[in-house]
Amino acid sequence: MIEAIHINKYFGGNHVLKNISCLFEKGRTNLIIGQSGSGKTVLMKCLVGLYEVDSGKVLYNDRNFSAMKTEQRKMIRQEIGMLFQQGALFDMMNVEENVMFPLSMFTNKSIEENKDRANLVLKRVNLENANDLMPSELSGGMRKRVAIARAIAMNPQYLFCDEPNSGLDPQTAGVIDHLIQEITLEYDITTIVNTHDMNSVLSIGDQVNFIYKGELWWQGTKDEILETTNPELNEFVFGTELTSRLKKSIS
Amino acid sequence: MYKFLHTVGDYVLLMSRVFTRPQKGKIFWTHLFNELQSLGVESLGIVAIISTFMGAVVAIQTAFNIDSPLIPLSMVGYTTAQSVILEFSPTVISLILAGKVGSRIASEIGTMRVTEQIDALEIMGVNSANYLIFPKVVACLLINPVLIVFSMWLGVLGGWIAMEASSLVTTTDYLYGIRYDFRPYTVFYALIKTVFFAYIIASVAGFYGYFTDGGALEVGQASTKAVVSSSILIILVNLILTQILLT
Ligand SMILES: Nc1ncnc2c1ncn2[C@@H]1O[C@H](COP(=O)(O)OP(=O)(O)O)[C@@H](O)[C@H]1O
Ligand SMILES: [Mg+2]
16 A cells, blocks of 8 residues: 655756645556646656655555655565666666566575576566567567566565557557556556556556546546546547547437 | 756766666676777777877877987977877877777766666665766776777887888888886876776766756767867866866
8 A cells, every 4th residue: 555645756947746745545546537648747756756746655565665765665665666667777787687687686696596486477477489589679568568577576565557558559558558557457456557548547547537637627437437527537538539429319 | 057067067977877886786887898899899990090190190290290310309209209198098088988988988877768668767765976977987987998908009119110101211210219208107197097087077967968858869969969068168178187287
C-alpha cells in the first residue's frame, strides 16, 4: 500500500502537482489517468523519490519515505520495480544482461543462479530466445516486456509503470496491460500505472485516479467512469471521435 | 554570476556522489577495464598523427628561424624537445582529448539521462553518479598520462623525421640537442599537468552529461558545453600550474 498525502510540486513558478492525496492499494492495478502534461509522470516520480516533493509526504506501508535519508531509501528502492515510458533499457547491454543487472548489483548469488532467475522472469513475460539481442534490435512490445522482466526480477512489492503501452499498436498494448494485471495478482503487489489510453482504463482500472491540470479531480473504478457526470472527465473519456460516436449510438 | 555559482555548487555536489566507494567492486573493475580499452584505443590514432606533425612543424620553424651562425643547430633538437614536452604534448593533446573524449562522455551520459536510463539506475538503488562517472574519471587519470608520454616520443620523433627529410639539421646535432640540459623534472611537470587536465576532461563532461535536460537536441548542446568549458578550464589551470611548478 502506498499513500500520498497533500503532495505539492513546483518547477520554478509552475505549480505542477496541487495538493494531491490518494491511496494505492495492494493487489490492485491503480491507475493515474489524465491528458498529456497533466502531471502523471511528475506524480509518479515524486512517489518513487526521483523528484523531491515541495510539501506533503509519501508513505510505503506506513513508512514515511519522504523523510528518509538516501541510505534508508535505498532499502525501499529495492522493493520497487519501475517500467519507464520508453523502456529505459541499458543500451550497452543485451536483454539477458539488462534483466540480470539488478540481480548482480544487489544480490550475492552466483552468475548461474542470476541467469536462472533472469530466464524465469523472461519466460514470465513470454520472451524466450531473445537473451542475446541488444535493445536496439527489439520491437516496441519486446522492449516493454524486457523492461517488465527487469522490473520484476528482484521480486518487488511495488510496481510502477509510466505509460506502459505508449507507442504500441492496440493489440500489443492490450497484451502488455494484461501482463501487468496478471503480475499484480500473481505476486500480490501494489501496482500503479500511468496512462491516457481509455482501452487500458476500461480493461485494468481497478482503481482510477483522474488528474486534471495537476489536481486530483475524480476517483472511482473502471465501471463508474462511464457513468460519470464530471464534465472534465467526460471530456477526457468521450473526447475522441470513436468514443463520442459510440456514446451517441448507445444513448 | 549567480548562475555560475549555482553550476559550481551542482558540480561539487555531484562530485561528492561520484567519489564514493563503488557498490559492487567487480562491476566497477569490469567497467574500468572497458573504459581504459575504449579511451585508449579510440584516441591513439589522433594523438599519434597530431603529435608527429606538431613535432615536425616545431623543428622546421625553429631551424628556419636560426640564421645566426653563433647559435648551434643542435638548438633545434633542444627547442623541439622542450616545447613538445613542456607544452605541446600535455596541453595541446589534452585539448584534443577534451574534444574527443569529453564529447563522447557527455553525449553517452546525456543520452542515458534523456532516455531515463539514469532514473532506472536510481530506482534500483544504484548511485548512478558513481556508477557512470567514477570509472570514466579513473580511466582518464590512468590512460591520459600514457597517451601524453606516447605523444612526447612521437613529437620528438616527428621533429627528427622532418630534419632528416629536409636535411636542415643532422641526426647527430638533433640528438645532441635533445639530450642537452635534459631535466627529468620537465617530464614530471608535464605529467602533473596531464593528470589535472584528465580529471577536468572526464568530470566536466560527466557533469554536463549527467544534468542534460530534454531530448536529443539537449544532448548535443551538453556535449558542446562540456568541450567548451573543459577547454577553458584546461587553459586556466595550465596557467596556474605553470606559475606554481616552474617558478
Ligand atoms: N523536469 C522538469 N522540469 C520542469 N518542468 C517539468 C519537468 N517535468 C515535467 N515538467 C512539467 O510538468 C508538467 C507535467 O508533466 P508530466 O508529468 O510529464 O505530464 P504527463 O501527464 O504527460 O506525464 C508539464 O507542464 C511539464 O512541462
Ligand atoms: Mg508522462
